[in-house]
Amino acid sequence: MFSNKDEFKLAFLKKLEMGFGKTFPESTVRDQYHTLGNMIREFISTDWINTNEHYRLTKQKQVYYLSIEFLLGKVLSQNLMNLGIYTIVQEGLSDLGIGLEQLEEIEPDAGLGNGGLGRLAACFLDSLSSLGLPGHGCGIRYRHGLFEQKIMNGYQLELPDHWLRHGHVWEVRKEDLSVEVPFWGRVECTKTGENLEFKHLDAEYVTAVPYDLPVVGYNNSTVNTLRLWSAEVSPYPVNKDIMHYKRETEMISEFLYPDDTHDEGKILRLKQQYFLVAASLRSIIRSYLNRKGDIKQLSKDICIHINDTHPALAIPELMRILLDEYRLGWEESWEITRGTFCYTNHTTLSEALEKWPIHIFKPLLPRIYMIIEEMNERYCHELWEKFPGEWDHIQEMAIIADGVVKMAHLAVVGSFSVNGVARIHTEILKDREMKLFYQHSPEKFNNKTNGITHRRWLLKANPELSSLITDTIGNDWVYQPEQMKNLLPYMNDSAFLDQLAVVKQKKKEQLAKRILDQNGLLIDPTSIFDVQVKRLHAYKRQLLNIIHIMHLYNRLKEDASCDFYPRTFIFGAKASPGYYYAKKIIKLIHSVAEKINHDPAVKERIKVVFMENYRVSLAEEIIPASDISEQISTASKEASGTGNMKLMMNGAVTVGTLDGANIEIREKVGADDIFIFGLSAKEVMKFEQEGGYNSMEYYYHDKRLQEIINQMRNGFLPDVADEFEPIVDSLLTENDQYFVMRDFDSYVNIQQQAGSAFENRQKWLRMSLRNIAMSGYFSSDRTIEEYASQIWGISNTSLETSIN
Structure with a gap:
């Protein structure tokens, strides 16, 4: 691109004038940031194209990492550093009187995550590219991310995070690769010869438009892809008020984790999850068939990783595609599906293991529910063969039970690998949260301790x-x-x-x-x-x-x-x-x-x-x-x-x-x-299982704690009245969970x-x-490296020698 700062300066000034129709002295810091960002993205594009073409020609196995979160942060400096041009750009800008840190301040944080789950996904993408491994991410392009936190008088207020207000220089909209995602409607079943044919009728469609972001490897020529999906109105007619439909559609990719304390919020979150997996799987399969051409070989050439339970609907969605679109039989479809997916669990909290009420799930995703119901029937039959008469045992392991669809169970049953993210976490899964599944299929379970880039x-x-x-x-x-x-x-x-x-x-x-x-x-x-x-x-x-x-x-x-x-x-x-x-x-x-x-x-x-x-x-x-x-x-x-x-x-x-x-x-x-x-x-688990902990004893016997808890409600803290009674209750009345x-x-x-x-x-x-x-x-x-060699079965395919 440029070998010294003088070449960079000439290219930068020309790009700025052509892009904004103004001279450098007239330009704003935002103009300068967008100029630099566009320059770097265009430079990246050559390696990006070459990487994808290399994957197409070599036809090696690829992994797709499905996650509801990707907490990217700012990427300008990271890209400059990975490309090896940070110093050239910094010095060139300095000669022009621009501090690189000024431009970094202009770049918005891409806040498409809430915490460790999303940041882990971002770190993993960085490592995949830097190790020269064929791996990509699939997520949702939330228009407002999580939220922007404001503190007023000590209270958290949530404001929309307008990170896309001025566009995003790193993304490329690929409208020609859009797909249609159906919701609601009904399923019609007809018999054709010996086969049953299922049609999803009267569905309400949402268009999923992909935006691709380059993921640049460190000091190599590998550029993988993070594909983020945006929900937009479909050209198909809808049987409802168009403005209401438009608003409902845009809400799918508006905010990360909408409030699900009511049915409306639950529906929206379930929509988000199916939207992500339906769009991603169509894209993955289309790309795979362009490279390989045989859907029956999918599990040998593609691995799809489920980052926590949010993308677990990818399992029945792949079954739907194989059954309904490629007319494969159940057993063959199931073998392909179970050989394609692997699942990372990220929690030991039972309340965090997602469960969706049937009364919401079934009407929203009628065909997917039918497939999960069939999966559940067959799985329970398999359990019956192993545990005859043990109804409670079977119910505990069922995918559908007690009026809900259990997403963690779906993910475990439909995957060939299940891993925890630290050694103790994996042992707790095997001993407690997923004990019955571990006893049934111990070969699936393994540990991969997290890492950071x-x-x-x-x-x-x-x-x-x-x-x-x-x-x-x-x-x-x-x-x-x-x-x-x-x-x-x-x-x-x-x-x-x-x-x-x-x-x-x-x-x-x-x-x-x-x-x-x-x-x-x-x-x-x-x-x-x-x-x-x-x-x-x-x-x-x-x-x-x-x-x-x-x-x-x-x-x-x-x-x-x-x-x-x-x-x-x-x-x-x-x-x-x-x-x-x-x-x-x-x-x-x-x-x-x-x-x-x-x-x-x-x-x-x-x-x-x-x-x-x-x-x-x-x-x-x-x-x-x-x-x-x-x-x-x-x-x-x-x-x-x-x-x-x-x-x-x-x-x-x-x-x-x-x-x-x-x-x-x-x-x-x-x-x-x-x-x-x-x-x-x-010790914690023993207290939880056997009891024996009484928080009131600590309140009465530890004068330090007694004083502190009393200070939460006796006027010691300014202007709070009974503000902290819920905290006091949690510690005393609710026995300090x-x-x-x-x-x-x-x-x-x-x-x-x-x-x-x-x-x-x-x-x-x-x-x-x-x-x-x-x-x-x-x-x-x-x-x-552990995931690649022990679970995914992928290897370095980069054009140049990469990190290993």
Whole structure:
């Protein structure tokens, strides 16, 4: 494209003038951003086309990753870095008086996800391309993503996220590849000879229009595709008011996770899920037949991965296509289908395993329901052969039972592989949540511990630390992240540790400036930055964190001379719009912050910060500046976590429970370089199964907890009245489902240990360095290599030598 900054400048100025019809001095920063973005996308297009053509010619197996979320964030700098032209572009723009960071600010976060699930999907796509593997993503192009979070008087307000207001330079609309997706209507069955023929009549159609985004591999020529589907009105006539139909249609791709506390919301979410899979499967099969031509060989050449239960309807949809459109028999169709799909489970929470009421499902998706009903009949018959007379056993495993369609059961039955995302998570699935399925088909179950892309979360987010690593051990770690363990010999190198301290301090000062600009709060950049940034959910226990902060405040008020190293507690989280309890916790955090941050007696000792509208680009600023990584979920509830890996990779030390990937982090860094507290998963599950926990005992016997809970309702916190009664009720009346009070004392003690360790600067820096050095294992490259070789059966097919 261009070999030096002068070539870039000429091309940039010409592109800007041609694209906007104005001279460079007349252009705005937005003009400049769009010019650069379009230039880079056009440059990428050659490799993009070549990659697709290479896949077509080699006819090798490909994988398609179906996910309701893809939390991409900003991609401008990532693409420049992966293409190897970041420095050329940065220097060329600088010569023109443009800071690349100014253009990065213009780019919107593509917020097509809520948390770890969507960010994992984005990391996986990055690794697929960077490893030269033939793998693509399929998702929904939400016009407003999740939502933009605003905090007013401590309350979360949800505003539309207008990330598409000015267009999206990376996407290419491909209207000629649109497909029609049917809803409602009825199914007519007729007999033709020996065969039954099914026709979906009187359906209401929605047009699915694909928008393709390039996924650029690091320093290779591989460019895979993320295809996002937009719901638009169909040219087919509809038997309803056209404006009502238009609005209903556009709602399908308007927001991620609409409120499903009522039937209308449930219908919309079910529509979204079928819309995604129906459009994606038609696209996948069309592409496959253009390359191969034999639908009967589909499972040998295509693997479709279901990221959690949301895309599980892909299983009956493929059956429908094979049965109704290709006229294959049931057994043959089932063999192809079950050989095509694999499923990742992301939760141990039974309430998070989706179930759809039949009275909603059946009329909305009549043919799909018929197929699932037949799948259920045959599966139950198979179970009857194995467990004759054990009706309760069979009902527990049925796909349809108790008036609902069980999506996790559908995903397990219809897949050849089922995996958890951390070793303990997979064991819990096998021992508890999916025990009966594991006993029936143990060969399906396996573990693939999650990973994160070090190119985004270290190379891009923390260039200062990346440069220090490269200067010290060379750049092999960029291609083989586990080579970061070569930093271990520097554990006692005081000069290196001093450099590491300088890097961390710079990132803390940068974040302190962001907090001052955004929150108007002056914080001490030499204080401990204690960070909990993640989705707001009761099991993640932001509540335990804020209760501990209240305890520290009470302690300082009682004895101002007590030994306490200054701390800045930083939160970032969104609560789902319909999650009333989670919103109360956000309000509590803000009320406590209001009390503490305005008390001159403690202002030099504690600060509490809530960073509004947590998103990928904000995470890239917070994570490199963090000292303590809060991973304090109730043991057995967090499937894996990926924030723990990002923070570890940037030198934060984990305070956490033995939950999810925290266990594997401890194994890598050793028990001395992580702070573990609280109940174990076995202890939690024993309480849940056998009882024996009484939260009121902790209230009456621990004066610290009694004082804190009373402060939630006695006027201690400003202007809240009975605001926090739901939280108090959850802890006392509802017996503290997530064992906040049980783990409180252990948490207080481990936090004291963490604070003491931080005061010994050399010790802390060694702890930080060990976390960085051992974080390479948690790269998504390792995870994807395991998926590719052990589940998907795909291999490197890139045109040039890729990372391996």
